Amino acid sequence: MELDSSAGKDKKALIESLLKKLPVFKSLSDNHLSRIANDFIVLQVKKGETVFYQSDSSTDLYIVLEGAVRASLLNQEGQELVLAAFDKGDFFGEMSLLDGKPRSATMIAAEDSVLGMLKRERFLSAVKSDPMIAIDLLSALVQRLRMADDMLESLAFLDVNQRLLKLFLSIAAADGEKDKNGFLRIKKLTHKELAARTGASREAISKVIKALVFRDIVREDGDYFLISPDAETGI
Ligand code: CMP
Numbered sequence: 342m343e344l345d346s347s348a349g350k351d352k353k354a355l356i357e358s359l360l361k362k363l364p365v366f367k368s369l370s371d372n373h374l375s376r377i378a379n380d381f382i383v384l385q386v387k388k389g390e391t392v393f394y395q396s397d398s399s400t401d402l403y404i405v406l407e408g409a410v411r412a413s414l415l416n417q418e419g420q421e422l423v424l425a426a427f428d429k430g431d432f433f434g435e436m437s438l439l440d441g442k443p444r445s446a447t448m449i450a451a452e453d454s455v456l457g458m459l460k461r462e463r464f465l466s467a468v469k470s471d472p473m474i475a476i477d478l479l480s481a482l483v484q485r486l487r488m489a490d491d492m493l494e495s496l497a498f499l500d501v502n503q504r505l506l507k508l509f510l511s512i513a514a515a516d517g518e519k520d521k522n523g524f525l526r527i528k529k530l531t532h533k534e535l536a537a538r539t540g541a542s543r544e545a546i547s548k549v550i551k552a553l554v555f556r557d558i559v560r561e562d563g564d565y566f567l568i569s570p571d572a573e574t575g576i
Pocket of ligand 1: 412424425432433434435436437438443444445446447448485488489
């Protein structure tokens with residue numbers, strides 16, 4: 342992870358335009374926003390690199406300027422459970438920023454990424470001068486809590502087959518394309534990635550994919566999976 346020495350006007354303008362779109366900062370005046378944008382430090386992270394580890398004691402807030410990162414829990418064997426994925430314009434690190442406690446998850450770059458980092462003190466002073474930020478942040482936190490509840494429900498009540506279909510359909514809803522047979526085309530993920538995103542073992546995922554392909558619910562097409570319109574009925 343390195344600091345971008347070319348973090349000049351372009352990056353500041355990008356930070357400002359992304360901050361403007363963030364619900365958390367929507368109540369800020371242009372002047373205030375521009376001052377906060379100036380306080381961000383720009384970092385480059387390569388795909389697979391760790392931004393910070395679970396239990397680290399840092400408290401900065403991050404925003405994704407380019408690329409994508411994921412929040413994960415890792416066990417001793419290196420098995421991963423993905424809690425959430427963050428794309429351009431998303432923020433993370435708000436939990437330690439707010440309570441000052443160690444990081445709740447490890448953040449890993451899912452692609453080569455550029456991040457903006459804001460010091461806790463700077464964020465807190467922005468909140469003091471504009472308390473609406475706190476209200477908007479609460480609403481973003483509640484949304485994350487709802488998604489966490491949804492994940493908990495899936496882990497408790499759905500089997501691996503159902504969790505995988507649910508994941509495929511949610512990826513397809515975000516950026517899947519329909520082919521002429523009504524199948525949804527999504528970018529292929531490795532069995533390891535699918536395991537990390539469904540809380541399953543790689544072996545269980547391989548078995549389930551084999552069965553789904555056999556039943557023609559999933560087709561494999563080069564770099565893509567094709568998901569049948571019947572997939573919904575399998576959940
Ligand atoms: P923090 O605990 O500071 O560092 C890890 C970050 O991962 C955390 O802040 C949140 O930004 C994010 N995170 C942790 N758990 C979840 C979750 N269940 N849903 C969404 N984001 C999370």
